[in-house]
Amino acid sequence: TQRDILLGKKILITAGPTYERIDPVRFIGNFSTGKMGYAIAEECAARGAEVTLISGPTALSVTHPGIRLIKVESANEMYEAAIDIFPRMDAAILSAAVADYRPEHTADEKMKRTEGKNISITLIPNPDIAAALGKMKKPGQLLIGFALETTDEEENAQKKLEKKNMDYIILNSLKDEGAGFGYDTNKITILSRNGEKKTFGLKTKKEVANDIIEHTLIPFFEEKKET
Ligand code: C5P
DSSP: OGGGTTTTOEEEEEESBOOEEEETTEEEOOSOOSHHHHHHHHHHHHTTOEEEEEEOSOSOOOOOTTEEEEEOOSHHHHHHHHHHHGGGOSEEEEOOBOOSEEESOOOSSOOOOOTTOOOOOOEEEOOOHHHHHHHHOOTTOEEEEEEEOSSSHHHHHHHHHHHTTOSEEEEEOSSSTTOSTTOSEEOEEEEETTSOEEEOOSEEHHHHHHHHIIIIIHHHHHHHHHO
16 A cells, blocks of 8 residues: 555655854854654654654654664765765655855864954855765665745756756745744645646645655655556
């Protein structure tokens, strides 16, 4: 049945923000809470999948024994873990809000204030985990990303999907009240490689997780079973 198609499937999920250290007490981060990614991990595990969850710093914990949690802090650490694990996976869902840049240098000691002086921090690009996994992807593996756009949402998300060699991209709406960072609800549009588009209403992140599973993972594994 549709209910046990995920049984034993190996699914990698990234979640949460990354912290990029400036000095021992400061970092550059973002407002991601990890709730969407953790919800996807729990729902996949509830359907019998073997989930590996690579998580940036969050206040969340995992409950299902079918989830292996790997905690990381920075984009680089998340990248190393993800490229190590992805070859053994059937699918990956990348929901982490990875910092695009990090400070070129992390100070060994707490940076001091000099009264009346500006300071600047040079930021250098972080690796793009999604693009790296897109390059590594083998036939039989499914890659799903997220997008959070503020302009030309669908067009930009579709471009991103193609550029990073993803099969689906989940577009988070920022315009809708209750959707996105921090909320317990979300409103998504699923875009597929072949240009299909499915829009959903405002739902709890648990319900959204199940919509994502039912419209991406399940059709993929159903098709795989037949061939
Ligand atoms: O390019 P953009 O950051 O908007 O792409 C978003 C998608 O790419 C998300 O799935 C996000 O998890 C992933 N991503 C990543 N590594 C990065 C940046 C984004 O995996 N360095």
